[in-house]
Amino acid sequence: MSPMLAQRRPPGVADLRVDTAPRAPPPSPPPPDAIAPLSTRGVFLLVTAFLAFAAFVLFVLSEMTHHHRQHMLLHAPLDREADAERAGSWTALLLFSPAMQRDVHAASVWTLLLTVPVTSAAAWFPVSITHAGEGALRIRTPATPSSPSTPTATLLQTLPLLQRIATRFRTDHYFRAYQTAAWTLYAVFLVLVLGCAPSSTLSQLSRAGQSPQAIPYALLRLAPFCDFEHRSNVAVAAFLAQVLMISSVLALERGRDRRRRRAAGGAKAQARSDRFVLVLNNFCNSLLFVGALLLAVVSEYTRHANRGRSDGYSLSSGLGSLALFVTAMLNTYGLGGLLARKPGWRFYQPFMGGAKFVLFQIISWTCFAAGVLVQGLYLLSLVLVEMELFVGVMAVAGALFAVSQVVMMMSVLVFRSPSASSTEVSTTPSARRGFNARLQAFADECLGTLLVTFLVNLQWLPSASFFVLYALTTSLDAAGIVCYGLATILGEVFFVLSRSIAIHMYSKESNQGKDASVSPYKLKFLALPALSLVLPSYATYYHFVHDLDALVPVAILSGFVYLYALTYRGDPQYTGVRTNEALMASHSKLIETVATYFSGRIIRVAPLDPAQNYVMAFHPHGIMATSAMWVSFTEQWHRLFPGVQPRLLTASVLHQIPLARDVIQMYGSREVTRQAFSATLDERGSVMLVPGGQAEMLEQRTGRNEVRVYTKHKGFIRVAIEHGTPLVPMLSFKEGELMDNVKAPLVQRWFIKNLAFPFPYFPYGRGFLPIPRKVNATIVVGAAIPVAKIESPTAEDVDKVHAQYFAALEEMFHTHKADAGCADYKLVLI
DSSP states (O other), X not given: OOHHHHHTOOTTOTTOOOOOSOOOOOOOOOOTXXXXXXXXXXXHHHHHHXXXXXXXXXXXXXXXXXXXXXXXXXXXXXXXXXXXXXXXXXXXXXXXXXHHHHHHHHHHHHHHHHHHHHHHGGGGSOOOXXXXXXXXXXXXXXXXXXXXXXXXXXXXXXXXHHHHHHHHHHHOHHHHHHHHHHHHHHHHHHHHHHHSHHHHHHHHHHHHTOOGGGHHHHHHHHTTOOOSTTTHHHHHHHHHHHHHHHHHHHHHHHHHHHHHHHHHTHXXXXXXXXXXXXXXXXXXXXXXXXXXXXXXXXXXXXXXXXXXXXXXXXXXXXXXHHHHHHHHHHHXXXXXXXXXXXXXXXXXXXXXXXXXXHHHHHHHHHHHHHHHHHHHHHHHHHHOTTOOOOTTHHHHHHHHHHHHHHXXXXXXXXXXXXXXXHHHHHHSHHHHHSHHHHHHXXXXXXXXHXXXXXXXXXXXXXXXXXXXXXXXXXXXXXXXXXXXXXXXXXXXXXXXHXXXXXXXXXXXXXXXXXXXXXXXXXHHHHHHHHHHHHHHHHHHHHHHHTTOTTHHHHHHHHHHHHHHGGGGTTOHHXXXXXXXXXXXXXXXXXXXXXXXXXXXXXEESSOOOTTSXXXXXXXXXXXXXXXXXXXXXXXXXXXXXXXXXXXXEEOGGGGTSTTHXXXXXHTTOEESSHHHHHHHHHTTOOEEEOTTHHHHHTTOXXXXXXXXXXXXXXXXXXXXXXXXXXXXXXXXXXXXXXXXXXXXXXHHHHHHHHHSSOSXXXXXXXXXXXXXXXXXXXXXXXXXXXXXXXXXXXXXXXXXXXXXXXXXXXXXXXXXXXXXTOTTOEEEEO
């Protein structure tokens, strides 16, 4: 530098340099959704977290080796001649030899002793976890230039260390809470380790016959050892202290690094920093979960292997596992929400944060509560001798905690401020391209998959609940639970089919109810339903007389059958007396989530008059007519067709299955019978039905780019003519691609013809599971086709309107197939 520049240097700027060398072009800014690379402290925190986790795992494994009965016998002298074969089999199961166990145990405890105080040093140096916004690795010293936006940070960096510590404890209560908890647990760990070391060491030295001069060196080497039954909790306390210490650094980072980023990198750099801090928090909580799962499995494993011995180690491991599970969950929710920087976030916010957040929270906390209950029962069984649980109970608890943990992480990402506009967030280009938007899209798909799976499997849920009831209320073994569950399912099937067959027989004999001379109270119509109502009473009586173990669940199910029979009063499948009009007209977030899952879009050909009722025919049926279940309840439908709310006519068998019939009847569904059809039109209500029915279901072929429509059913045309009600064709282009069914056409046609049920019926979609495939569901609603009223139409009258209707459907297909993304599809009229 020239002397002239040195003389002109302002006072107090002694470190200013003027670089006359050619400047390199500034680095290109990272993309908006890039995650900032790690700094030295970020790598340091990851390494310390992994070291503590590795030490904890090794500690647990060494303890399991010591406490497992087959491994413990290795520590005693073996009779080489008599027990050679037995010793060889035990050696194959050995994880650590006695000498290796001592070394691994010592190394693990020393690692845990050192990681916590070393990690705490990261909280007292103003070094950012992530890189600054311009991409260069910058480790700040206390002489950070001040700015108007960061006066507190600059003042804090110029204070002595003790004053800086006191200031941070006063100003950041999250940091204070985590630091206090971490140091408290570390103190407990230190006391437990060092408090029992002298007595344990002296006893070992005296048995070995060593001189007192050797004691100081041995004490130094063996200080971490603490030979008592519950020492697994020593490692739990240290591991928790380490994770909470890292959490305190992250809590401090959320405020300190935000102030720096505002001055250095702007909002985008800050978003990248917040993102990594959240990922690091989730990583640490995942380590807690894995450690808890390991302890849970070890606890049950050693208990069953040490029958007849003390359960102290199993109890200690189980309590430690529960402590790790609870800490991981609370830390994911509490600190995770703060680190995600969601506006309006509070720890206690019941039914706030948006529909997706609330649903994820319900799932997560429900699984968490169930996991705590299951693990609590296991721990109680260790204390009460007469209480026995099934093998694998801790694995079940771990699975519940796993679901809870994953769903909780997802819920933090989808939290929405009460004042946030979903439209603004979802339509901005940056949000669509951003990392957070992709995560939210993933969460939306998971939620949509869950709801759609629930929607299409309503009929199977009661059957699954039977097994749970028998498992919770009886002491039956697994085989007994399965047998009783299957027997109850057979009883449910008989209950459902008896009523369905009776209705089918009456409809067939009375010509769909038009022949009034056929009474529905004939013996052949009532025999099967009456028998289905007698069987529960007989089963309860039989179990009572013979004092069988399953008396309680059988009595509960029998009472439920008779109480549930009251819901059939008023023939809701015909009259719709259970319809909830407010529910049908309401704007449901869950329905919108289902529509989003299918990328649901409605194309309106012409508006519909709300003062007129219509017969809306939905094509094709597909395997389940899934789109017909939700399309008329969406916000898009209410906007395009205000005041038009059709009643969906569904298969008679669905109105006999518990839970499924309750849901569809609350949403206004009725049976697809002439009686229910005519009654709805007489009430001046619109109906939506799927004319192809189960015959069209058997014609579905996926992967052929075809829309297959069955045209031989004309009953809906006849009813429309008799009432003079306009017909409205509806076409869902990719309905046939949603699911498949097992192929047994001859057997299925026989069941449809004789029992009105397509057996065998096992629909499958994504991954061969009963989950519809995620396809773009474009549904075209055509213009109304006027129909002249004829009270007794002839076959020619029906054929004329039938031909007119399907001509309009074919024209609608060719007009809109390109807009629906199906330009290469063809319409197959069967």
